[in-house]
Amino acid sequence: MPKVEDIPTVVTSTQDDVSPIPVQAVQMTAGQKALQKLRDERQAQKDEELRKVKMLQEQDNIFKENPDAAVIPEKVAMRMGKRMLPFVGLPIFGSMGAFVFFWYMATYQNQEFQPAVVAATTIGLLAFGLIGITYSVMSASWDPESDGSVLGVEEFNKNVDNLKEGLGRSRENAQLREKMKGLPESEIQAALRDLERREKKASKKSQTLEQKLNDEI
Numbered sequence: 001m002p003k004v005e006d007i008p009t010v011v012t013s014t015q016d017d018v019s020p021i022p023v024q025a026v027q028m029t030a031g032q033k034a035l036q037k038l039r040d041e042r043q044a045q046k047d048e049e050l051r052k053v054k055m056l057q058e059q060d061n062i063f064k065e066n067p068d069a070a071v072i073p074e075k076v077a078m079r080m081g082k083r084m085l086p087f088v089g090l091p092i093f094g095s096m097g098a099f100v101f102f103w104y105m106a107t108y109q110n111q112e113f114q115p116a117v118v119a120a121t122t123i124g125l126l127a128f129g130l131i132g133i134t135y136s137v138m139s140a141s142w143d144p145e146s147d148g149s150v151l152g153v154e155e156f157n158k159n160v161d162n163l164k165e166g167l168g169r170s171r172e173n174a175q176l177r178e179k180m181k182g183l184p185e186s187e188i189q190a191a192l193r194d195l196e197r198r199e200k201k202a203s204k205k206s207q208t209l210e211q212k213l214n215d216e217i
Contacts, residue, residue, distance in 0.1 A: 050195045053180065053188065056173055075144040080137050083152070087132035087139075095125035138163075 028036070063070060072080075102118045105111040138159045139152025148155045180188060 047195055047198075049176070050191055052172065053176055054192055054195075056176055073144045076140065076142055079147070080140045083136040083140050084133065087136045088129050091125045091129035091132055095122045095129065098122050098125060 098121045099118070102113055102121075106113065135152075135156065139148075139156040140159075141148030141152075141155050142159060142162070
């Protein structure tokens with residue numbers, strides 16, 4: 001039978017008058033580990049929310065300093081306008097041309113057409129022109145330095161994804177603003193400073209010895 005002195009110990013103090021604590025006393029139980037994990041997950045969620053708050057404030061500051069930051073660049077706007085000529089202009093002019101064609105055939109060629117055929121043709125072309133407005137905007141390259149492709153299929157898919165992401169981010173920002181309304185600004189700034197301090201501390205822990213020496217130099 002093992003004796004008490006045979007139990008491994010963890011020394012928590014260098015003073016001789018403090019008794020060593022058995023290893024079994026410092027080991028966490030399964031319940032304690034689960035509770036600690038839950039606390040860590042909650043803290044991680046709070047930290048992620050604080051990062052979003054910080055990004056939102058930085059974005060607001062950018063728009064305050066430069067109101068033109070949210071304006072569509074001139075190159076992109078001109079590119080959208082050029083794309084509207086084939087995708088919007090042709091269907092609209094085609095609708096007008098179809099109406100004139102039906103009128104000419106009925107007046108000078110004694111050709112009769114069902115009103116439903118005339119209406120479906122002209123309205124269909126007009127509808128195609130309206131759809132062309134959306135496609136002209138969405139299929140244009142939103143990068144001022146890139147002209148994009150002729151048909152703009154790849155740009156359309158990319159811009160749709162960006163639009164979905166932007167709408168989702170707008171909803172998140174609206175929820176964050178709603179939560180921030182009930183909190184004092186001083187409390188928000190204190191939480192952001194605490195987050196920054198903890199992130200710096202974690203970053204230093206992960207640094208190598210060479211990186212730490214370079215930072216000190």
